[in-house]
Amino acid sequence: MIEKLKEKKKVWLLIKAFLGIEGLVLLLFGLNVIFNDYTSFLVFHVQVWRLLLSTGTVSSMIIYALPIAITAIGAAYNENVGVINIGLEGIMLWGAWAGIYFTFITGNPWAGVFASIVFGLLNALIHAVWTITFKSEQIVTGVAINLFATGMTDVLTTLVWNPGRSPPLESDVAFKKINFYDSKIFGEFLSKIRFTNFIDKPGGKIFKYIPDPIDVLSGQTILFYLGILIIPIAHIFLFKTKWGLRMRVIGEHPQTAATAGIPVKKYQFIAVLISGGLAGLGGAILSVGIGTSFTVSIVQGRGFTALAAMIFGNWTVLGAVAATLFFGFFYALSIRMGVGFIYNFEVPNEFLQMMPYIVAIMALSGFIGKSRPPKAIGKPYDVSDE
Amino acid sequence: MVVASYPATAATNPNANIAIVFSTGGLGDLSFNDAANAGKIKAETDFTGINVDTAEPASQAEINSAIESFASSTEIDYDLIIGIGFTATDGINASATLHPDKNFMIVDSVVPLSNVANVIFAEHEGSFLAGAMAAMVSTTEDIGFLGGLDITLINKFLAGYAQGARYINPDINIRVAYSPDPSNPWGDLAGGQNVANSFIELGSDVIYAAAGGTGLGVMAAAKEKSTADKKIYAIGVDSNQDYIEKGYVLTSMINRVDVAVYNQIKAVVDGTWAGNGDSAPLVLDLAADGVGITDMEFTQTEANADYNSTTTRMEKVDEIKADIIAGKITVDEALADDFTYVFEKVDEDLSDLEDLPLNAFFLFALIAIPVFRKIKK
Numbered sequence: 001m002i003e004k005l006k007e008k009k010k011v012w013l014l015i016k017a018f019l020g021i022e023g024l025v026l027l028l029f030g031l032n033v034i035f036n037d038y039t040s041f042l043v044f045h046v047q048v049w050r051l052l053l054s055t056g057t058v059s060s061m062i063i064y065a066l067p068i069a070i071t072a073i074g075a076a077y078n079e080n081v082g083v084i085n086i087g088l089e090g091i092m093l094w095g096a097w098a099g100i101y102f103t104f105i106t107g108n109p110w111a112g113v114f115a116s117i118v119f120g121l122l123n124a125l126i127h128a129v130w131t132i133t134f135k136s137e138q139i140v141t142g143v144a145i146n147l148f149a150t151g152m153t154d155v156l157t158t159l160v161w162n163p164g165r166s167p168p169l170e171s172d173v174a175f176k177k178i179n180f181y182d183s184k185i186f187g188e189f190l191s192k193i194r195f196t197n198f199i200d201k202p203g204g205k206i207f208k209y210i211p212d213p214i215d216v217l218s219g220q221t222i223l224f225y226l227g228i229l230i231i232p233i234a235h236i237f238l239f240k241t242k243w244g245l246r247m248r249v250i251g252e253h254p255q256t257a258a259t260a261g262i263p264v265k266k267y268q269f270i271a272v273l274i275s276g277g278l279a280g281l282g283g284a285i286l287s288v289g290i291g292t293s294f295t296v297s298i299v300q301g302r303g304f305t306a307l308a309a310m311i312f313g314n315w316t317v318l319g320a321v322a323a324t325l326f327f328g329f330f331y332a333l334s335i336r337m338g339v340g341f342i343y344n345f346e347v348p349n350e351f352l353q354m355m356p357y358i359v360a361i362m363a364l365s366g367f368i369g370k371s372r373p374p375k376a377i378g379k380p381y382d383v384s385d386e
Numbered sequence: 387m388v389v390a391s392y393p394a395t396a397a398t399n400p401n402a403n404i405a406i407v408f409s410t411g412g413l414g415d416l417s418f419n420d421a422a423n424a425g426k427i428k429a430e431t432d433f434t435g436i437n438v439d440t441a442e443p444a445s446q447a448e449i450n451s452a453i454e455s456f457a458s459s460t461e462i463d464y465d466l467i468i469g470i471g472f473t474a475t476d477g478i479n480a481s482a483t484l485h486p487d488k489n490f491m492i493v494d495s496v497v498p499l500s501n502v503a504n505v506i507f508a509e510h511e512g513s514f515l516a517g518a519m520a521a522m523v524s525t526t527e528d529i530g531f532l533g534g535l536d537i538t539l540i541n542k543f544l545a546g547y548a549q550g551a552r553y554i555n556p557d558i559n560i561r562v563a564y565s566p567d568p569s570n571p572w573g574d575l576a577g578g579q580n581v582a583n584s585f586i587e588l589g590s591d592v593i594y595a596a597a598g599g600t601g602l603g604v605m606a607a608a609k610e611k612s613t614a615d616k617k618i619y620a621i622g623v624d625s626n627q628d629y630i631e632k633g634y635v636l637t638s639m640i641n642r643v644d645v646a647v648y649n650q651i652k653a654v655v656d657g658t659w660a661g662n663g664d665s666a667p668l669v670l671d672l673a674a675d676g677v678g679i680t681d682m683e684f685t686q687t688e689a690n691a692d693y694n695s696t697t698t699r700m701e702k703v704d705e706i707k708a709d710i711i712a713g714k715i716t717v718d719e720a721l722a723d724d725f726t727y728v729f730e731k732v733d734e735d736l737s738d739l740e741d742l743p744l745n746a747f748f749l750f751a752l753i754a755i756p757v758f759r760k761i762k763k
């Protein structure tokens with residue numbers, strides 16, 4: 001029977017995920033017994049599952065994940081044409097900085113977002129020219145972009161504002177937070193189907209324990225929703241169109257692609273530029289889409305997390321997004337367990353903080369299955385080869 | 387290398403060379419470093435002859451090397467090297483051991499060497515006032531505390547805050563959390579916002595942040611989650627942070643780092659400077675005006691609301707302050723291990739479960755394991 005289940009890959013994945021979470025709950029319970037005292041396992045178990053499925057957890061998971069997901073999609077594009085770009089961290093930082101700076105000087109957040117994308121494209125252009133035209137080592141160029149971004153944004157922040165951070169944007173300049181329940185057309189209807197309305201009704205208790213999808217998505221800025229829209233578009237472009245197919249062929253075997261008449265370098269340029277633009281946008285979502293100010297440590301490894309998520313997601317767009325949600329989920333969980341959503345839970349904070357990384361390592365070491373990179377990854381394409 | 391030696395008490399020195407090494411948050415943290423900088427600027431305007439050099443390190447290693455490069459500088463002979471914050475402890479300790487002829491000062495930490503002046507603050511006393519104000523303002527009888535790291539220094543803030551709150555309301559819930567990202571505890575805005583949102587969801591309506599820049603996230607969350615009928619407040623720390631989100635920062639617990647820095651520079655200029663590493667450190671407490679809370683410029687309605695029929699909240703705080711100075715109230719630096727922060731009420735749905743014996747679970751496991759094995763075959 002197990003063998004039969006294993007054949008149905010998606011069902012098997014769900015079972016594995018469920019068992020993984022159960023294992024985690026058991027581990028946390030064990031830690032709690034060591035550090036605190038014995039509490040009823042059933043109560044603990046029910047509470048953890050409730051926390052996992054609460055509206056707040058899901059919403060902070062999405063907020064954490066979206067900027068990383070957009071960058072991870074970009075990474076999926078450039079790696080699928082065989083170019084590694086670890087400069088995405090730096091490009092995100094540029095995007096975040098430009099978003100706030102140009103919003104400040106123009107008074108229009110859309111100008112900030114536009115500037116973020118332009119800065120992303122410029123950085124990506126540098127990377128593309130260096131690695132595709134001049135065939136330099138891709139990792140080294142990426143590191144250079146990262147170091148340049150870290151230094152320059154710090155210097156520019158100090159020159160323009162205070163050292164270290166910008167002041168917050170005034171609320172009439174920043175993107176408005178859109179509350180679905182206040183909207184004129186759907187507001188009344190949405191307020192009626194809010195889960196909290198049904199809790200007291202017979203049989204409605206279930207609504208107390210599952211996340212309300214409208215509550216989860218409500219209260220974000222327009223840029224945030226546009227960011228979510230990018231995910232299906234990017235997926236369709238890379239996996240359902242002929243241009244996307246060409247890109248993926250280039251990543252597997254550029255010589256074959258060239259033989260078939262595909263302009264390899266042109267496609268590589270386009271993919272790297274798309275990735276830069278998306279990473280810049282990811283930074284903008286972080287600084288003007290979710291927050292209202294810039295700090296030099298605003299990105300703090302999110303670009304690298306995006307790369308890890310992309311690998312975790314097996315070089316696909318949807319996989320990368322799922323992986324960022326996975327990281328975001330444990331990030332949200334580690335915060336919310338640490339602030340006392342669970343009674344009698346006194347595991348030291350450090351254990352909760354390592355949780356996302358432990359889970360990521362466990363997951364990467366065989367939980368999901370082997371990931372397979374594009375064959376020609378990291379190798380500059382040379383026409384004279386073969 | 388020729389290094390002139392300065393005895394602990396020198397003659398008047400109007401052209402003193404001072405070096406300040408800031409903490410990792412850098413200038414613009416609207417907190418510790420900015421307060422130190424204010425002291426430096428005041429000293430520079432009062433004593434025009436002095437020369438103050440500063441360093442803004444970005445990491446722990448850079449702090450240590452900045453202190454050492456000031457101490458071993460042959461071009462300028464520094465009369466006093468100031469380390470801001472406890473992150474400078476190791477650096478000051480190493481350099482002061484290596485250069486016994488140089489004078490050092492550290493704010494907020496203690497280095498037991500005779501050529502170091504240690505200045506610490508009675509943060510617990512200031513936090514006591516903040517806690518009392520928070521307890522008076524909270525309508526949900528539920529307040530939060532966000533610390534940078536789970537360390538003795540930060541827990542001093544927590545201890546004072548909790549005691550102050552319980553002094554006003556013995557039944558108040560106090561929720562405690564620390565910065566979620568230990569690699570970036572003092573500058574993680576998003577993390578601070580996340581923690582604050584969780585607190586608010588649990589019912590807190592006043593949140594005290596002793597976490598440097600991470601606290602700015604708490605202020606953003608307070609602004610975002612406030613509604614017309616339910617206001618959420620943040621409490622700032624170290625310097626006056628009330629203006630950052632006007633009307634959403636209830637008050638700030640201030641450490642007068644500026645006073646400490648200014649006094650030490652003044653002592654060097656006057657020639658009265660002396661290290662105190664081999665005796666007790668200098669404690670700036672409520673009586674010495676080294677700590678306190680702000681006058682709540684942007685939250686006057688809360689400050690002037692009635693605490694009881696005769697006194698307003700601000701007057702009550704002043705009363706408490708006088709009592710602490712007079713010794714009528716003693717504020718402990720640490721809380722007892724069994725201090726109850728949150729009076730937990732187990733959820734109705736869970737109280738049924740709590741009576742269930744755990745045996746049920748094992749019973750389930752006992753049945754499940756053979757069944758599972760059978761399936762496997």
